Amino acid sequence: MNAPPLSGRIAVVTGGAEGIGAAIAQRLHREGAEIVVADVQRDKGEALARELGGAFALLDVAQEEGWDRLLDAHARLDILVNNAGVNKGPAPFESLSYAHWRETLAVNLDGAFLGCRAGVRAMASRGGNIVNIGSGAGVRAVGEMAAYTASKAGVHALTRAAAAYCGRRGYKIRCNAVLPGSVETPMVSRLRGQTGDAAAARARIVERHPIGFVGEGDDIAAMVAFLVSDEARFITGALMCVDGGLTI
Template identity: 40%
Template sequence: MNLENKIALVTGGGRGIGRGIVERFLEEGARVAIVQRSAVDQDLREDPRVMGVPADLANVSNFARIVERVARHWGGLDILVNNAGIMFERSVSEITEAEWNLMTATNLRAPLFLCQAALPHLRQRPGASIINIGSIEGIGANPDHTAYSATKAGLHGMTRALAVDLGADGIRCNAIAPGWIASDLSEAYLESFGDPGEARRSLNRLHPVGRVGQGADIGDVAVFLASDQSRFMTGETLVVDGGRTVKLPLPR
């Protein structure tokens, strides 16, 4: 599944799932532009195969300029990964219109209009691929996640519609729905429990594979979807959750 000479734009690629995708793309020979609000880490800045592009993804007016900058720097664009997103907990009785607008702007509006900005370049590249990072919460839901679940379900639906609309241009569009992926934020959450060790063990027991995911687990699937190995696949949402959503809970 070689990505040699492929050029990828990954939003939010500096940490977490995005970092796992970026690292796997680099291992497969791609050059990667990381688009996010914060600066990328020094090790990425020093890699000649990486360019960091600071951007506010809530500002759609910047998108054409961002994509043009990446395409000029590398000479084109083959892969777009819409990974950046936000999540916060808010009950239905408490969520404000401003919070809803922020969630939808980041998790739904930005991916759509980044696709729009990237189209002129993707249309010129054989085997072009768009990969949207959804969530198992686009299929199920946790408490107080109405807005988040709605945006991720919407992103899965958008993926199918993009596949239909862009197939004639030779552009495939698929999504990944990750489960629990280890990150700094998830570790801080587990540490907040009275017994963090038992919290981790309990979390691992939710997964038939016996562990939570790592960024590279999602990166591996992203490499597959970006490569010619998935050339007959489009409009799909691949659940990558260690089996968590297929395991029925039992009383303990």
């Protein structure tokens, strides 16, 4: 019997305790990787890490020192999925607070930068794969979510810069992004809850996806698993839409 495609590889998934990150952790585990679930939520993160026979790391992606501790604790790193992100919900542009903007950019963009930098440092000599989770919202702007939209567009640009840098340096590191459309997760159900009429909000969301339904975590995880596999050896700097046509 053949070994699973990712066996022997160590994968860190940020924001891996629930939602899309948990689906990615489960998928990479099924493909044979050893999983480190990195999250600010200890209980859920530890429970999933136990289930997968992996490790948990308490990590706030926006804190530089946390990344240093993570690298110290896990000497080798083959796959890094920068998935952790926040969406603080819609706000009119005029009253969008600077705190809302800063917090969104700190987690979504600073966190992805600190992650990419840690990944490049850890993988420069042996090679590896970085996957950033962007968003369809970074392509098709959502006017009421300026901070989220801008943070994700930044993640897309960061992905391409890191890919170009690593390629030209001769590092065997590929860096790609997956841009999900709407996926049923705790984040999306929280946002729906803020609207007052969750059923109508869901219908509106579905309506924006030409395919006629919203995604599941494993739809995104499948693309991540492909991107980190050797089958994707010629793919770097790509922004892969997995969005049911949202950004068409």
